[in-house]
Amino acid sequence: MLEIKPIYDGKYLDRSPNIQSSGKLIPVGERVETCLKEISPRPVTPPVVRKFLNTTRPDAGAMRVFYGKANDPDEAQYLVHGVRTRPSLSAGSLINPPLRTLFQQRLQERREDIYQNHQKAPLGRSYNQAPGLPCGLDLYKTIFGKKTHRVFAGHIINPPKSREQVEKEAQDGRRLYIRTHNHFDVGEQINRKYNWSKYTKDSKFGIATPNYNDGRNVARSLRWLDQLQLQKAATLVSKRDEDFRARTQPQIGKVCDPIADTLNVPPNHTFGMMLSPDEFGAGDLMHYTAPVDFLRGKDRQHAVLSAIREHLKKANFHNFSSLLESFRHYDKKGSGAIGKGELQSVCRQFNLDLNPQILDALLEYCDVDGDGQIDFMEFANFLNWKDKMPIRQLEEDILTKGNKRGTLAGEGESLVKKEDLLPKEVGSSEKTPRTLTRPQTVPDRFHTSSSVISAVVGGPSAANYRTYGVPTVRTDLAAPCIKRISDMKNYGDESSSGGLINPSLYSLKGVHEKHFFMSRPKDEIASIFRNIGVEISEETFKDVWKLASMRHPRGQVCVETFRNVLDEIQAMKMGYY
Numbered sequence: 001m002l003e004i005k006p007i008y009d010g011k012y013l014d015r016s017p018n019i020q021s022s023g024k025l026i027p028v029g030e031r032v033e034t035c036l037k038e039i040s041p042r043p044v045t046p047p048v049v050r051k052f053l054n055t056t057r058p059d060a061g062a063m064r065v066f067y068g069k070a071n072d073p074d075e076a077q078y079l080v081h082g083v084r085t086r087p088s089l090s091a092g093s094l095i096n097p098p099l100r101t102l103f104q105q106r107l108q109e110r111r112e113d114i115y116q117n118h119q120k121a122p123l124g125r126s127y128n129q130a131p132g133l134p135c136g137l138d139l140y141k142t143i144f145g146k147k148t149h150r151v152f153a154g155h156i157i158n159p160p161k162s163r164e165q166v167e168k169e170a171q172d173g174r175r176l177y178i179r180t181h182n183h184f185d186v187g188e189q190i191n192r193k194y195n196w197s198k199y200t201k202d203s204k205f206g207i208a209t210p211n212y213n214d215g216r217n218v219a220r221s222l223r224w225l226d227q228l229q230l231q232k233a234a235t236l237v238s239k240r241d242e243d244f245r246a247r248t249q250p251q252i253g254k255v256c257d258p259i260a261d262t263l264n265v266p267p268n269h270t271f272g273m274m275l276s277p278d279e280f281g282a283g284d285l286m287h288y289t290a291p292v293d294f295l296r297g298k299d300r301q302h303a304v305l306s307a308i309r310e311h312l313k314k315a316n317f318h319n320f321s322s323l324l325e326s327f328r329h330y331d332k333k334g335s336g337a338i339g340k341g342e343l344q345s346v347c348r349q350f351n352l353d354l355n356p357q358i359l360d361a362l363l364e365y366c367d368v369d370g371d372g373q374i375d376f377m378e379f380a381n382f383l384n385w386k387d388k389m390p391i392r393q394l395e396e397d398i399l400t401k402g403n404k405r406g407t408l409a410g411e412g413e414s415l416v417k418k419e420d421l422l423p424k425e426v427g428s429s430e431k432t433p434r435t436l437t438r439p440q441t442v443p444d445r446f447h448t449s450s451s452v453i454s455a456v457v458g459g460p461s462a463a464n465y466r467t468y469g470v471p472t473v474r475t476d477l478a479a480p481c482i483k484r485i486s487d488m489k490n491y492g493d494e495s496s497s498g499g500l501i502n503p504s505l506y507s508l509k510g511v512h513e514k515h516f517f518m519s520r521p522k523d524e525i526a527s528i529f530r531n532i533g534v535e536i537s538e539e540t541f542k543d544v545w546k547l548a549s550m551r552h553p554r555g556q557v558c559v560e561t562f563r564n565v566l567d568e569i570q571a572m573k574m575g576y577y
Helices: 032-036 047-056 091-095 102-112 116-120 153-157 163-181 216-221 225-232 239-248 282-287 297-319 323-330 340-349 356-366 376-382 393-400 497-501 505-509 522-531 538-549 559-576
Strands: 421-423 431-433
Touching: 297 356, 323 340, 323 376, 323 393, 340 356, 356 376, 376 431, 393 421, 522 538, 522 559, 538 559
Parallel strands: none
Antiparallel strands: 421 431
């Protein structure tokens, strides 16, 4: 228990502690220490108070209930509003009521005898009206009401009267109807019983009202008086405005010249400063060379060599049926290689008169191994369209077995090795020479832009160099799963212009080009082709898979590669048949 000490404790000395102090003791009250000290255990809210807290501050999802007093009984959960509905008779009991005994029927009739309608008209009996009639009235001879005269329809439609009588009755009824209802027919003139001895019936009375069919009177009534006065009054215009309008606005028959009054120049005067014509055009500014000198040095030499090679390719394709026949025409001596003199003579034969510098450059370009002559492989790669002139079995035997002139088998050295001839297509007997690659080296005679930045084979790596600009195809970013309309970036997964102009039928089903070139496992490829109805055996599938995996460096197979190999095998089988 808190001990209350006097307020003067510690300040004065109590010399008579046994005597009780007089007066009223005022407690000091609560201090900061007692306010900040936590009360333990915390007091529990009584159930009665908690019930009212639920009314003012209910919890989430709790029902708010208002209570009258603290100790009222909780009747809300048992209280039911409205009137209790009593069950009515069912349809079955009304259609098929239960059978009553004779006692029950008599008891029901006794209960209904007290009603007046039961006394007058009992159920199953005729209505007895005798109790309501006067006493002594003969029910069988007394007739009530007025006798009805019967009128037939024939007398109404065709009455037994003359025509004059019918017209007279109609005129009398018409006059009576006009007098009672004041109703006239259309166009009927009213007879006011005037004295027309001085006037005729066609006479007009009063003054004629002026009438205009153009609606001028209505238009005048719709206008205000001040507007009419403004239209009649003269319009005041500033002379300065009128002069400016006459000078600046075009008039009929006059030339519009706003500064004709203020500018005194001859008629053929030209305004502005004369500019001298430019010495160079846009092409000169872009190339800074004459049109005939656009290509200089090595660039000009490469263009000339490309044109010469293209001319020789066309001549060989149109004049010879095979690569071997074309090579024999060039190889006049039959040495198995084409020299400088032989190449010059063939060029002159095809109307190409080359100077020694261009001829040396052409021989240097085609001579990959650097022996000073052009062999069959170099001739097929650089001076012919080898894809359009395939090598058949007979030509393959001549080229690989050493028959130079085609006279005797096994005579001389072979022109090509057997491994240098590759099948043109998978499973095809026609062969084509393998593609020769030129060494990717930069000559010492000139410098290129790639050599300036050391982007050459054997040079220092440029991986750590800073890259400027933003690439058009953002392969460095991952394509989003759902692309926004405002996102205009190309992540490398978009179709080309040809795919946009001629879209495939698969795109209508949501299958795009990237789905055909995605690498897939063996089981998935098999399920895809079986689902589309391709019947293929296990052995054939393994063979096709093996050929398709050989076309990728890492052995990956996509749907397009598998389909191409399958089409090639099918075409080869059809060729055999």
